[in-house]
Amino acid sequence: MSVLAALVRRDLLLALRQGTGAGTALGFFLTVMVLLPLGIGPDQALLQRIAPGALWIALLLSVLLSSDRIFQADYEDGSLELMTMGPAALEIVVTMKGLAHWLATGLPLAIAAPLLGFLLNLDPGQIVPLVVAMGLGSVALSLLASLGAAVTVGIRRGGLLVSLIILPLYVPVVIFGVAASAGAGAIDIATPSLLILAAIALVALVTVPFAAAAALRAYMH
Amino acid sequence: MKIEKYANPARFLAVQKVVQPWLTAASVVLIAAGLWLGLAVAPPDYQQGETVRIMFIHVPAAWTALMVYTMMAASSIVAIVFRHPLADLAAKAAAPFGAVFAFLALATGSLWGKPMWGTWWVWDARLTSTFVLFLLYLGYIAVWQAIEEPTRAAAIARIVAIVGFINVPIIKFSVEWWNSLHQPASVFRMGKPTIDPSILWPLLVMGVAYSVLFAALEFSALRNEVLARRIRQMEIAAAQGS
Numbered sequence: 493m494s495v496l497a498a499l500v501r502r503d504l505l506l507a508l509r510q511g512t513g514a515g516t517a518l519g520f521f522l523t524v525m526v527l528l529p530l531g532i533g534p535d536q537a538l539l540q541r542i543a544p545g546a547l548w549i550a551l552l553l554s555v556l557l558s559s560d561r562i563f564q565a566d567y568e569d570g571s572l573e574l575m576t577m578g579p580a581a582l583e584i585v586v587t588m589k590g591l592a593h594w595l596a597t598g599l600p601l602a603i604a605a606p607l608l609g610f611l612l613n614l615d616p617g618q619i620v621p622l623v624v625a626m627g628l629g630s631v632a633l634s635l636l637a638s639l640g641a642a643v644t645v646g647i648r649r650g651g652l653l654v655s656l657i658i659l660p661l662y663v664p665v666v667i668f669g670v671a672a673s674a675g676a677g678a679i680d681i682a683t684p685s686l687l688i689l690a691a692i693a694l695v696a697l698v699t700v701p702f703a704a705a706a707a708l709r710a711y712m713h
Numbered sequence: 714m715k716i717e718k719y720a721n722p723a724r725f726l727a728v729q730k731v732v733q734p735w736l737t738a739a740s741v742v743l744i745a746a747g748l749w750l751g752l753a754v755a756p757p758d759y760q761q762g763e764t765v766r767i768m769f770i771h772v773p774a775a776w777t778a779l780m781v782y783t784m785m786a787a788s789s790i791v792a793i794v795f796r797h798p799l800a801d802l803a804a805k806a807a808a809p810f811g812a813v814f815a816f817l818a819l820a821t822g823s824l825w826g827k828p829m830w831g832t833w834w835v836w837d838a839r840l841t842s843t844f845v846l847f848l849l850y851l852g853y854i855a856v857w858q859a860i861e862e863p864t865r866a867a868a869i870a871r872i873v874a875i876v877g878f879i880n881v882p883i884i885k886f887s888v889e890w891w892n893s894l895h896q897p898a899s900v901f902r903m904g905k906p907t908i909d910p911s912i913l914w915p916l917l918v919m920g921v922a923y924s925v926l927f928a929a930l931e932f933s934a935l936r937n938e939v940l941a942r943r944i945r946q947m948e949i950a951a952a953q954g955s
Contacts, residue, residue, distance in 0.1 A: 639876065643856070643869055643872060643873060644859070646860070646865070647859045647860060650859065653852070653855050653856070653859050656848065656851055656852040656855055657852040657855075657856070657873055659848065660845045660848045660849050660852065660877065660880065660884065661876070661877075661880050663845055663884050663887060663888065664880075664883050664884060664886075664887035667887045667888065667890065667891040668887060668890075671890070671891070692883075699879075703872050703875075703876050706868075706872055707868075707869055707872050710865055710868035710869055710872075711865065711869075
């Protein structure tokens, strides 16, 4: 257990102290929210209608943008290879790194989303469902991003390739995430959409580590 | 047993040499027959008129696109389980054809949509999931192109193909859910059970024709892949001076 905690702690510290983690993703999130009304016009009713979808798309892009940090640096300086020789299986290492990415990126963005939602005239009744849905959905987003990062870890400038491979896998998360965010209000947030979103996150949690670890092994042998 | 028997690339080349002309001839005959049945024999639809004939190009293309992706995922699994030397190459060779079939389905669907729905593109559930399938193909092809080392590229491409395949039904289900939320009365009206035999038969012939065409293309592309790998090995041997 202490190995796992150490892995998460290390990645979180790196994300927080390097300045390329949560801060950058949050800044990107904010930028999209500022650009969007400038692009489509300041109509309050329209902004309110598209606010949950816009926040979800910004969340998705922020997660994707920060995904190369999950394995790239560790692969290049060889610490990933050391981790494969450690006491924990590579699948566990991958899971922990995915969760650390979620803690450093997905969760802060989910918490910040309602604040940025005010810029888009977000309906106050949607705040709780949005935060819950984003908190859950970003688990799946981070894990899938770690799969994309693993698959492209040895490719220089693999950023575009990550989006091409991972965006189709994000389709279900976005659909059910947005549906859950439009929930019936603070009292009844356990909508079918939210439950399916949770199911997607759980399935990702048990399947992604194996695929991602297999990809990392292919690069390291 | 069978798999081990055909694991030998040299044996595949021998089989391919015999089968190829037959496959090519069969695909030409079947496509000619299917087009004739679809474009000349089948009656025009009472509502859609002559534009319904686009269906004979469009629907089998969508079927074949799905079939090719299934085949790619299956050979990726074979590559992992049996270490079959041709399985990766078979999936690699199939991907561009699958992408073309998916694109054909999208393009003809768009051409059909303009006179029928009055627009080139509708975010209908089927259109969206075919489009996502097209993106999955592009991602798979991009992996092969981005990674220079063939064995490494094969290992990564397998993972991408299998993960994508697991997601195809999930994407299809979620897109249908999404569409039903946003668009209760869909413009897409083509009741499967109500399809008339006079239209169904040309459609099935075209479906078989596309499958045979894919098989013919796949065989010759796989032959090229085997030969390309052989050339690469010879070049490496020559460069090492042995």
